[in-house]
Amino acid sequence: MSASVAKITQPVEALALGRNGARVSPIGSRAFLLEATGEFDLASQRRIWALSRAVELWSETLEIVPGMTNLLVVLKMTPEDPELLALRLLDAWEQAESIDLAGRTIEITVTYGGEHATDLAALCDRSGLSDREVVRIHYEGTYRVFALGSAPGFGYLHGLDPRIYMPRKTVPSLNMARGCVTIGGMQTGVAVLTGPNGWNSIGFAELQMFDPMSATPAVMAPGDTVRFVPASIEL
């Protein structure tokens, strides 16, 4: 066996560096994910927003993708030394001071229940709450857009009441409609595309969240506040 082949077959320890409430791990050769390991809360997200601003300015950064208390950094080229990069990210995390984004307030009119609320019954079973209570808890909440992702203009909303947390489905719905108001784990959001979807639908909202021809294609932005306004409740 030649030396180079031996090198490839040698087990490589997974790089996962952790320090001061954050850990960094690679996704492929050019992307690195920093995850805040603390609470799933606004305080963590504010530091992620601050970190995003700092890392965006690095010369080797191609793209930054803030997620839910995490940040994916995509580099222009594969770094020779991933550990160095991971340490720089952790340093930047430590220096990241909390910032708040002054967002807009967006009100979304929702039809709760009805034909699109395919998972409302399952949510009632899991939570032990009535459908009326689940719906009320959902529209009484005030939510913040933590990040956009998954599909064009889709906003991940934080602020869901733990009583109506609901894990993503093991088998996704094959053809969930655009506009379905959904719960995925500790998060909520409005489906922006019709298609396969692993989140749980409890209602429907008529709105256009994305326009590729616009100078600002996405309606929501991180930091925005979202409220759901019940137009009707069909139970």
Place this chain on the structure above:
Amino acid sequence: MIEIIQTGPFNTVQDLGRTGFRNIGVTTSGAMDPLALKAGNSLLGNETGAAVVEVQTYPFKLRFAKQTAFAVTGADCGASLDGRMVQPWCALPIEAGQVLELGQPRVGTRAYICIAGGIDVASVMGSRSTSLRGAFGGSEGRFLSTGDVLKLGEVSTALNFPATGLAVIDPAFALTDFYPANEDGALVVRAIPAGEHALFGADAERFWMQTWKISTQSDRTGYRLMGEPIKPTTPVEMRSHGVVSGVVQVPPSGEPIIQMADANTAGGYPKIAGVIEADLWRLGQARIGSRLRFVRATHAQAAAVEKAVATFIDDVRSTSRMVCDALQAMK
């Protein structure tokens, strides 16, 4: 202009993708075999990332409305021009009215029709790639259909290709020193352990040891793999985070999914590994039903392959221009 005379479904206009919008949920898209696209464009003297036609269902037939030059790269699909065989990876001059036809590929799955000047569909959010999920970009955000007419970009300084063509060596051979050979017919794909690798305990080793089959539920969005399921030792509900193509996620079924060019920009399934950037094009050419195996790689190894690929593309560009200029001078 070119006119599509015959096409199956799933054929699209692609470039190197829509970079910079993952943070608002916009899929990168772009060629599944970016190396074939870059090599074809460099050979023709185009911008490296010019838009091309990605063909993944056959037969495919188009007519050139004006004199220009083209090359078919990627899958070897027995292309012919007015019924005469055309070499793959070969730039050829073409007269107005000539018809190019692509048949079932003998090797690989996706062919790239690269044309001097590139395909000039409107650029949406900085790219001409078709975003099928978002239904924008490319040709009206959809698959190409018979009768579609596509404009070609301006050619600033046309290269004069010899009538017999100017071919580049298929990168699968040219870069053979930098890519592992197949093992027992299985494609060897290099990957780096990802965030939840350790969570799979003993199953992590089974991920690397076994041969996976690419299922029929595989397309530009992702490849579903079939094999002995692997499961995390404890269930995990992840916070959604950004992902890139090449990420190997493990849904509750235990059969991994490799996200590809049209993948979601975010995900929440535990990820066991990530394919290195320089190996993604080989996955883009892998067939449904074929088998693959993952081997661990380091960042240093990945960076070395990336450099070799970049050098190859630069060589194609400079050599093509040099040869064409020399031939022109001899006329």
